Amino acid sequence: MLTDFLTELTKDLRGKWLERLFGPAFLFWAGGLLLVVGPQGLAAWWEQLLTLPALAQVGWLVAALLVLNASAAVMGRLRLPLLRLLEGYWPWPLRLLEAPLIALVRCRVQCQRERWSALMQKRESQPLTPAERMELARLEQSLLDFPPDLADLRPTAVGNILRAMERRVVHRYGLDPVLLWPRLWLLLPQDARQEIAAARESLDRLAEAWGWGLCFLVWAFWQPWAVPIALLWMLLAAWLARSPARTFAVLVQSAFDLYRWRLYEALHFPVPEEKGDAERAAGQSLTRYIQRGAP
């Protein structure tokens, strides 16, 4: 009976259902149960379930599916706060960790910038060796992940990648991307919006997976092994989230690079004709208009 039910249930499962059933929510519940009751306990539960009447078996499975689905839906609603946590915007007492972590990142970035500067100066006077060229390319790529001004550093990799994009738009165009993003979004072509939405969806999914890792700490009340597993889970999710964060950041920055003019036109502001300081001043004026209602 149980096998028939499972066969019938999984026959048409696709897309989101499969993701929900075998995604991080499933790992959280299955892993937690495994830790709390142990493999033998879980096998005994299963055996006991099989001895129940068919209706009770179905009832238990439906209840399990409901819990799984409801918890996945709740976590889906928490994507934005989870992403902010992943970015390093932490509540107290975690906030106490911010300063030392940022100091470590600053030290690393300063060293990389010094080396990058030295290689660029050397390149002016003599050709770089192949190894130096590779190192320069690596540094160029790596430094993209950090905000230009070190005062804007965040304690996490994802936080720095997203902050770098936000601050670049401010430094280059005088526009505040956080404030202006909803307006620009409405002016973007359909294709651009699709690409950006897809990139954001990938990032949000990993933020959600990271959130499940955080929740996994709950099982530590019953089984201390849950702590290293949860930490490993969170580290892995945070590491994996760097790539979609880069994609999302590069697309949002590209949207400002390419379509920021539409903001000026749509708001009936004069389009800046010169780059540099003139454009930054115009961008600041437009940002102020949106934030304060006065240019």
Added chain:
Amino acid sequence: MPDLSPETIYRVFRDLLDEAPASLRPEIEALLARAEAGEKTDNQLLRLARRDPDFLQRVNARLEMVGGTRGFSGLDAPGSPPPGFSDLPGPPSPTPGLTYVCPQCDYTRVLREVGEEPGECPTHHVALIPQAQKGR
């Protein structure tokens, strides 16, 4: 985002039949006739439109207009998300940076981009200035 139904695809192709290139028209008509007979030919129609970029553009524009975004993105892997942007795997080639110098000596520092703090000269402890400003 909602996927367009085969019926919508058939409707769009029927609407655009007169605008279709002459070389494609007989095949479109044949596929639409098969669709009317109950056969599913929406993907074949979309594939056919691919042969003529102008017509393809018109089809996609019309599909978007009627409320969906399927176009060709969902053709090759039905049910899967459309193939999206991905970065090129190679490293970017570094263009010249922003050169800052000490106003009192030859100390030089190259910045990667606008917004970076130039810092100060380690010997004279004065703020570095853009190279273009030195000697003015």
